[in-house]
Amino acid sequence: MDIIIAILVTGLTNGALYALATLGLSLVWGSMGMLNMAHGSMLALGGYMVFTMAVGIGLPVWTGFIAAAAAGAIFGGLLYFCVVRPLLKSGGPGFETSVMIATVGISIALENALLLSYGGQPLSQPFAVAGSVNLGAGVMPWLNVTIVLVALLVMAVMGFLISKTKMGRAIRATALNRDAALLMGVPVEWTYLQVLGLAGALAGICGVLLSAVTQLSPTLGADPMLKAFIMCVVAGLGNLPGAVISAFGLALIEAAVQFGLGARWGFPVLLMLVIAILIWRPNGLFGRAQIRRM
């Protein structure tokens, strides 16, 4: 019984974190066909922003959340102006791969910049919630509850933004058909900038929550990003609700495998599962087959 509770606590917490990371990736992929390899280092950027605000300057911890979201959004904007826009202008069919390689470069540069300015020693995160609640056989730390709640709140806000606002409508229209949206008067470039900003803010917040359970290090985003990628792929790239569902599902499976077989088998089993799913459904669990024009 206590094992089941432990699996649930770990799985749901990781699921919430993966879901936030996946959401940012999926949003960017779905609306502009861009795989942002710098997402992991943007998570790290968010985590370090809280550290700067709370420990470096001495402001209350909640300002760190705002700073993390703002830093992520600004970085997303920079990414748009320095990398995405020139590539879209010059690009054409090679955009998918060239933007991927370019963001790999950005990611290495950002990670290294963090390493140079904060040092390589793992730092502990100022955002913490003490105490835990007893659930009969097991314990559930309040920190994990907070993480899940914050993640759900952020997801709800995102859902509202995408489905109810004018900005969300523009994003969805651009995702469906870029040219048609352009002809209908949607400012596509401005929409792309908004998407990257939103994804950056998501990454920043996710980074804060993530570094609360692990430690702050420049590469803290690498592992969650890899798993978030896998979850995106399972859901079908660009499918937001599917991404959230598969994030929670896979995180629970991973936690169960880790408790059952030992920590080192968690990821390999996950990957085997994903490959099996992709052989069965090449466009992901919730993806529809796309008709690609050649």
Add this chain to the structure above:
Amino acid sequence: MSDTSIKTSASARNGVRADLAIGIVFLACAIAAPFVIDSKYLIGQLIVGLFWAAIAVQWNLLFGYAGVFSLAQMALFAVGGYGTAMTATYLGFNIWVAILSGAVAATIFSMLVGLACLRLQGVYVALLTFAISNVVYLLIVTDTACYEMIGTTCRQFTGGPSGFSRFGDFGMRPLLRGDWVKGNYAIVLAGFVLTLVSSWVIIRSPMGLAFKALRDNQGYAIARGINRFHTQLLVFGISAFFTGLTGGLYAAHFQAIGPSVFSMSTLLFIMAIAVVGGTGTFWGPVLGTIVLMVADELMRDAGQFRTLGLGLLITVFVVLLPRGIVGRLSDFLATLQTRRNASRQGD
């Protein structure tokens, strides 16, 4: 990215002649290098450059010509190196046999990965190959089960975090004594030339045309009877064989192989080489290696900013010179050619 695949026979002959000329100049420089350079460090760096160039040539074959965006290249290299080290350590193979078996192991591994991944397309392939190489790395690093005891220390079957060492070398030390590095250089150079020539033959063969056709217009290529899955699996296997071979040579040269070869920064360096030189151009990876190795040496003074600079360099090149140095150069030459032809017609 699409290079000028369709050429008239005359310009194709010109292309062969140009490739041959560049190849001879390159080979002459490479052979002359150990006679001119005396510093052991520089020869060592040249050897490392040859390794990176060989992997970049194979990645370019895979990505630049066949359009398969695989991020498992360093994993294949590592399988080649580990295969060499493990067969030499556990089975007592002669180092040359071990290198060959490492290359075969890399080919088999690539077939398994390819069967799983190549049914998918584009970024899906990239993500899955990336994840697979990460899993292999994690499994090696976290391996703690003792396989055999060496003295008082225990060695894991996969070598664990410390990897393998002292399983044999090229045997140049007793032969050349102080100049053994130059002997190793000759062997690695021979391996690199083999890699380069084989990729040239593949690109020029009908098979190479099929790769390019699939990359440029998949629907049309399939309609003309090219089997996408088989063709891409084939190029994946070929490129894996030579990458594994390079891995074996690497392990034998350094007499050590460890999990650090999986690292993202090495993969990134290989990609940077191909991108800076020009993907989908034959000499791109070679030129890219020269440029990046020189830039790397220059940035050595900058010390800690080296990785930062490298990351930015890649981004700048992708954004400003999407076809790399060689691509831009050949565009420039082509414009010159057309202009000259136009003016000749005007006369």
